[in-house]
Amino acid sequence: MGTGHYLPEKIVTNFDIMKMMDTTDEFIVSRTGVHTRHHAEPDVSATDLALKACEAAVADAGLDMKDIDLIIMNTITPDHADPGSGFFLQGKLGLPGVAVFDIKEQCAGLIYGMAIADSFIKAGTHKHVLIACAEVLSKRIDGSYDGRNIAILLGDGAGAVVVGPTDDPAKGIIATSLGADGSGAKALYTAAPGTGLKRPDCINKDDIDAGRVHFRMDGKAVFENGVAKMSQAVLDAFEANDITFDDLDMLIPHQANLRMLEAIVEKVNAPTDKVFSNVDKLGNMASACLPVALDQARKTGKVNDGDLVLLVAFGSGFVWGSALMRM
Ligand SMILES: CC(C)(COP(=O)(O)OP(=O)(O)OC[C@H]1O[C@@H](n2cnc3c(N)ncnc32)[C@H](O)[C@@H]1OP(=O)(O)O)[C@@H](O)C(=O)NCCC(=O)NCCS
16 A cells, blocks of 8 residues: 655765775675665664654555554564564554564565565454564674675665555455575574573673674575575466566565576576666665665656566575565
8 A cells, every 4th residue: 555665864885884894895796786775873773764664654555654553563673682673663653552563584574574464454354554674784784704794785774565455456465475494594693692502691791702693694505595585486476376577567576685686587587677676775674675675666666556566585594485466
């Protein structure tokens, strides 16, 4: 029913990143295609960004905030360790009493959120579901040797969508498909704090010194699985819904990095004018990538009413999925 996004004002170039860690513009551009990304100010949290995206999405849907009866929030950069960020967002939205889901589906948060929203709306228990995906990844940058392979990719931002019932059977979410493979969970993860550290405590000073509080990524495993799973998600959605690129108006993939997008385009033989990309300017904003891209595609006329759009995502977990919809 509506989409919205918000990006913090501050733009950070690769040359700014070079001041934070031992890297080069040449390495970042050639390996990831990222030139710039946005960074939030120090006093800004994930739900501060989410709030602005949600307000834009609800206005775009032609609704009042009080029409929202379910909130689904996804982030890997929560406001606090617990409870879930959705609870902090609910307060900022002024929606006391409204049900909140915090989901932890990393870069596939929008697609999992849409599948949940679709089910609740079809079941008739809820009417207007607000899905928010927001990340302040800049606060998790680790420029050490072990962290710089992922640090160069990251950007901040938030996107939101409103899902609700429609009288037009041709419109809306046509199909969602969800997948996961927990055997890849440690290919991109943050070890601490955690009860899985097999110690009496969840976090201690050594975790900070040893970098266990930062993302650690096996870049090759993530790259290979991401390309394979997102490509297969496209092909599976085509087969299940009996469509081809002739029928599709826009493929919006998770903006992991440009090289991954290029590999997917090649694997599924996609016409490049039907593949949305903004990773060069915004970097990888984890779960915020998809709703920001969807909103930008709509607001710039790359996606219009009546268009057939396929979202695909892959993230740490591993998790992946697709959502096919008629705008
Ligand atoms: C991150 C990525 C660009 C690194 O490329 P790679 O070739 O796999 O890099 P490796 O980690 O094997 O490291 C190769 C070399 O580059 C270096 N390197 C890694 N990050 C670097 C950086 N930011 N700047 C400069 N050099 C870097 C490594 O130190 C290593 O050097 P060495 O061989 O002298 O030790 C690549 O793995 C990738 O794109 N992976 C997918 C990541 C992704 O999209 N994640 C998000 C998914 S949602």
